[in-house]
Amino acid sequence: MELSNDQIDYIQKDINYRGIVLEDLEEELLDHVCTLVEERISSGEKFIDAYDSVIKSFGSEQEIQQVQNQTLILSNNNAKIMFKNYFKIAVRSLSKHKFYSFINVSGLAVGLACCMLIALFVGDELSYDSYHAKKDRVFRIVRHGSFNGNELHFAVNPAPLAQALSDELPEVESVVRFRRRGSFMVSIDGMTESFKENRLIFSDADFFSIFSIPVIKGNPESALKDPMSVAISKSTASKYFGTQDPLGKTITLDSDEEYHVTAVYDDMPVNSHLQFDFLMSMSSLEESKNNEWLSNNFFTYFLLKEGVDPDAFEEKLNEMTRRHLEPEIMAYIGKSLEEFEAAGNYVVFNIQSLDDIYLYSNFIFDIGPTGDITYVYLFSAVAMFILVIACINFMNLSTARSSNRAKEVGVRKVLGSFRSHLIKQFLLETILLCLVAFVIAIALASMAIPFFNDLSGKAMEIPLSSPIFYGVILLCALFIGLLAGVYPAFFLSAFKPINVLKGKLALGTGSSLIRSGLVIFQFFISILLIIATATVYQQLSFIQNKKLGFSKDQVLIIGDAYMLNDKVDPFKKEIEQIPNVTSATVSGYLPVHGYNRSDISFWEDGQEPRQDNMVNMQIWRVDENYISTLGMELVDGRDFNEEMASDSDAIILNEAAFKAYGFKKISDANSLLTFQFDGETGAVSKDVYDKYNVIGVVKDFHFESMKENIGPVGLALGRSTSMISAKFATEDIQSVLASVENTWKKFAPELPFNYSFLDSDFGTMYKTEKRLANVFTIFSGLAVFIGCLGLFALAAFMAEQRTKEIGIRKVLGASVGGIVFMLSKEFSKLIIVAFVIAAPLAWWASSQWLNNYSYKVEIGFGLYLFAGLTAFVIAWLTVGYQSIKAARSNPVNSLRNE
Known part of the structure; x- marks a missing residue:
């Protein structure tokens, strides 16, 4: 008969009141007394009589204390021998259960390797400009x-x-x-x-x-x-x-x-x-x-x-x-x-x-490369999530093996092992696993660092020659070993030997709830990362497929055209003669971030410049082929005509600028005035104005990132010779490129040929988003992988606990499919709970990130359903292996010990 909690509390208080227990041996003495009392109660004695008999059987209070003192002295004197034995037992235990040990080590190693790489990235981002003395x-x-x-x-x-x-x-x-x-x-x-x-x-x-x-x-x-x-x-x-x-x-x-x-x-x-x-x-x-x-x-x-x-x-x-x-x-x-x-x-x-x-600047034009503190926080959180998932996975695997090690604990307690000895034993095993995992993690991180550098745009190295690095690794291994092993150690060492040896071990609902909660947390993070990855990819797809107001495909950009001096126009005319080149334009102003920009305020002719009638507008110097070459659409008016002398003062507005002035149609548009500007000195005249006649309206086009609204732009005829853009109509890009390069060498043999493609330049505006998508994809996969290891552990644990139940069900006619469904439905509930928790948070986080964009994709319920189903299918495949294995086992093997 097992003692109630009140009876155990009475015994604990009494032995402390009598002063017959030393602090270091309280757990062992309490466990021993309770076991003996339970035996006497089972023989028919009352609780208080059984307890008095047990205490008297120990001898006098002084004798009890002497035995405990001698036990502690012997234990302390044999500390080195005990540690050696702990180490041997740990190695034997890990080698005996190679499969579980492999999963434990691999899960931790992958998680730790991810953390190392992200820690290097975060450390590098935070180190910018820190070397300056002042x-x-x-x-x-x-x-x-x-x-x-x-x-x-x-x-x-x-x-x-x-x-x-x-x-x-x-x-x-x-x-x-x-x-x-x-x-x-x-x-x-x-x-x-x-x-x-x-x-x-x-x-x-x-x-x-x-x-x-x-x-x-x-x-x-x-x-x-x-x-x-x-x-x-x-x-x-x-x-x-x-x-x-x-x-x-x-x-x-x-x-x-x-x-x-x-x-x-x-x-x-x-x-x-x-x-x-x-x-x-x-x-x-x-x-x-x-x-x-x-x-x-x-x-x-x-x-x-x-x-x-x-x-x-x-x-x-x-x-x-x-x-x-x-x-x-x-x-x-x-x-x-x-x-x-x-x-x-x-x-x-x-x-x-x-x-x-470096981390807190968000300007369209800046002096050098900048990062974003949001991504530092985000990557740090991902690293912590993966590390926590790896530790949770470790705990689940350790407790899953507890049934197999319960008799070992019982036998060792009967032979005199203290609970503290068992705790040290199990903690040593976890720390040993952590050290092995860290060694493997360093190897994995070293192999992955070149790929991670390409992904992050960095040039980082693992500091393998730094003693501080190994010191940090050792401390982290000890800390994670203690963190991940403390629950299994105290859980296993708390088994009562008499219950274990009599087959009365009951792990209780508390530990089951904890393990279920840990699995829910693992898949909560996994679903969160899957939804985040899908959101980023949908936004990137939206950006790539959205109508931009210009054609970015099959446009070759030839740089340094200004070095041709007075040969710019002859060069342009000659490349227009190349087969498959349909048109070319000379302008350094292109609708992609990183090219020329110039803004100035304009107001309508016939008015005095006032704060309420001036419109700050981009003014781009282009030639007469600009609109046709870039595939822009005129919605009103006409294009530039080089044969019309008056077009030297003409301007074509985009729709945003046209609306900003309040114009309804091109026939009603007044001329625009602006202060005369000297591009060389930067001086602006307050008394002399430049006048532009509005001749057309071009459909709005994106000329910065889609994080920005389309602002007013005016296209004016002028010389901006830093670039020449050539539109071609063929899939044979190399032949066009070779012909243009040969023409360049003909005009400027001493100058290198520099070129790019407009669609590639457009893509570079979203390199941060692409990098984020790639990082999320990789780490989401790793988080799901490690989470599946934890789920595998829980499936193994439950299958072991219900071995006899499965045997009885099979004897009574249960089918393999029915047993698999019975074992798997518990995990399905956990995944559903994880999804219900993760979906609202993922929606909020995705909305916050998408709010950075003026033009963004609408995220429907289908994306969340996809993430949930993905996690569900992965979980079923993981659990299915253990369930089928248990369901197909021979019932004779599970029932013959009864």
Whole structure:
């Protein structure tokens, strides 16, 4: 007869009150006393009489304490021997159950390898720009504004802002501006060919005083002070000058601009948002002297003096900028800053710390590569999910084997093993498995790192030579071993020997509920990841198949056309004669992120410029073949005509711009006016206007990511010769490419032939989404795989627990199919519960991610049903193996021991 909980509590309190139990042996003594009391009660004695008899049989209280003390002393003296025995038993146990051990190790190893790779990725993302000695005091200025309902967010600022920071705000120690002007063809004296370089930027002289980039040769303080001076990276110096000293040498840009090398600096680290091989002096640019406060072309970084409060400084910054902005706003639109803001407009300057630039920037145009903190959080969560699933899987497999090891526990307890000994034994087994899993995980991660680098766009390595790495691995193995093994260890060691040896072991509903809950959690995560993966892929499919308003297929883009100078038009006409080339256009403005952009405000002719009638609009310089080559659709009016002289002042609006001016049809459209703009100096005239006649309306087309709404665009005839786009009509791309390249070499034999395809450039806008989809696909598969191992463990456990029930059912005529259904329906319930929990959360998370897009796919119930059915089928296949195995077993083998 088993004791009740009240009776066990009475015994525990009494032996503590009597003082006959030592703390380290309380569990063992309590277990032993309870077992003996149960035997006496089974013989007919009352509880209290049985308990008194057992206590008296031990001897005096002093004798009981002496025995316990001697036991503890003997145990402590034999600690090394015991550990050796623990290790031997652990190895024997794991080798005896090779299949379970393999599943345990493989599940943990795969999960740990995933965590290692993601930890490397997260660590790399968080390390950006952390090497700068003064990073805590380095900031840049970003600008946010709204004009007539158009939200404007810039990482670039007006040219005079830097000087104003130095002159008017004493908290600023140093300021540096950057100006990107695209790519250049670079050569030096004696070279027969030029190299296209795009890692170039114009910089003010204080660059090296703010950023920790070591200067190898030259004086960092004066390197960028003089006009037409350039500092180059170490690798660039080696590329162009070999072993020669580059200082004082001349570098030629685009065959006509000569810069003198004044310094050589160490290559900028990979984990930096600044990635440049050429730093050209800002004083070389006439545009840098521009005093317009409403322009936006310069990235502005500054170093605060020590002890300055950034928040207080930001307030002073906006007070200063308002003083400079108001006169220009008055000059352009005749309104004070207060009136400007009263109409719902605003301009705000914010400071952004160097640490935040890489992960917390979301500007259409930025100085260098940027990441996204959302994906850092997301990947970290995925790593944690996979690790937790692996640990849950381990716990399920360990408890599934508990029935097989119950008699071992009972026999060892009868022979004198303490519960603490058994706990140590089982924990050692789990830690040993973890160590083996970590070794395999390191091997798996080392093999997978090249693939993961391609997937993530990184160049990471496993730090196999770092002692710290192995120290962290050891600590993690111990921690995970304890975390994953603590429940099985305490669960197994708690078995009462008399119940085990009499065959009365009952694992109870508590442990069953825990295991079921763990499996639900595993498949909750798996379904969540499956839905996330499907959502990302549907959005990517939507982007690829949505009508863009232009034709991105079979368009070849030929770069550096401006280097042809006056040969641009003859070159264009000649490639139009190539078979299968249907048309070509000269323009650096293309409807894909990364190409030329220029925005300026326009208003209708016959009106004075005011804040309520000005429309901020992209103005693209194109030729007369632009619309036809890119397959755009005219919805009203006409295209450009090169034979009409008046078209030199003509403009074609997209639908968004046409609506912004309130025009109904082309015949009612007024001419548009804008301030005259000097592209070289960046100066805007307040008194001289340019006039454009609206001749047509083109259907709206996407020219940025679909995260952005389509804004106003105007196409105007003009020279923008950086690119030539050629439309071709053949599947034989290589023949077209070869013909165009031969034509290029005919016109510019000394220049490399650079090209791309418009559809590929379009695809690069969504490389982050593609990367996310690939990562989700891989990790979803791994999460489902590890989850199935856990489900396999639970199926094995339940099959073992119900072996005799299955035997009896078979003897009574139950079919194999009926038994399989009986065993599998329990797991089906778990998957349904997991789906019910996961679906709403997945819907919310997917909606939040899709809200980043102005144009997005509608996710229907079918996607969720697909995810649920996928998990359901995988679960049934996993459970089916164990169920069929149990159902087909010979009932004689399960019943002969009864």
